[in-house]
Amino acid sequence: xxxxxxxxxxxxxxxxxxxxxxxxxxxxxxxxxxxxxxxxxxxxxxxxxxxxxxxxxxxxxxxxxxxxxxxxxxxxxxxxxxxxxxxxxxxxxxxxxxxxxxxxxxxxxxxxxxxxxxxxxxxxxxxxxxxxxxxxxxxxxxxxxxxxxxxxxxxxxxxxxxxxxxxxxxxxxxxxxxxxxxxxxxxxxxxxxxxxxxxxxxxxxxxxxxxxxxxxxxxxxxxxxxxxxxxxxxx
Numbered sequence: 642x643x644x645x646x647x648x649x650x651x652x653x654x655x656x657x658x659x660x661x662x663x664x665x666x667x668x669x670x671x672x673x674x675x676x677x678x679x680x681x682x683x684x685x686x687x688x689x690x691x692x693x694x695x696x697x698x699x700x701x702x703x704x705x706x707x708x709x710x711x712x713x714x715x716x717x718x719x720x721x722x723x724x725x726x727x728x729x730x731x732x733x734x735x736x737x738x739x740x741x742x743x744x745x746x747x748x749x750x751x752x753x754x755x756x757x758x759x760x761x762x763x764x765x766x767x768x769x770x771x772x773x774x775x776x777x778x779x780x781x782x783x784x785x786x787x788x789x790x791x792x793x794x795x796x797x798x799x800x801x802x803x804x805x806x807x808x809x810x811x812x813x814x815x816x817x818x819x820x821x822x823x824x825x826x827x828x829x830x831x832x833x834x835x836x837x838x839x840x841x842x843x844x845x846x847x848x849x850x851x852x853x854x855x856x857x858x859x860x861x862x863x864x865x866x867x868x869x870x871x872x873x874x875x876x
Contacts, residue, residue: 673709674729676713679714684735698752701872702752706865719785722742722745726745731857736852749869754848757791757844757845759845760818761818761840778798779815780797781811781818783803788822789801852869
């Protein structure tokens, strides 16, 4: 009996230290600022608040990893990368992978999938997969994104635009097709009350959509990326 009481006494004496160690582990990483693009439905600002479908899954993963963070909105991905290089932010989300971003940051486990898709007017003669279209067709896409980079490097005739103008460029036949993130384009046409069957959709590729964390931050916060990846639940 005395032995059990002694064990309990030792345990209770050790408990504050155990709790302190646990708290230290949960707060082991430096606080960070994460940038997000204005990219509905994933991240955008409304009534002074940054919201969107990406906010909760990323916030939950960071909180579970013991990282205190703030979120800052940027107009486009080019500005996000510039801010990361200047250490104004220590990461950004959601993003697809490219070599330029890989120079300065590490790509996490995917949070979700981003479908890159072609949209053409229903009933038009446009065949987005054809050789003739690649040679002579005009394609609108969102400027300063990976879809813009992919089209340019693939040899298409590209018209850079903002997301708000893409549907009307196509409806007014200013371009032959739009190439964009499926969810982003479809969110925009819903906001304009345009029927989805106005367009023919062709998915080109499914891209992992994830968080980039700066290499500089990770050098000072060893093991953070491994912990974060364990707390990401891909949708």
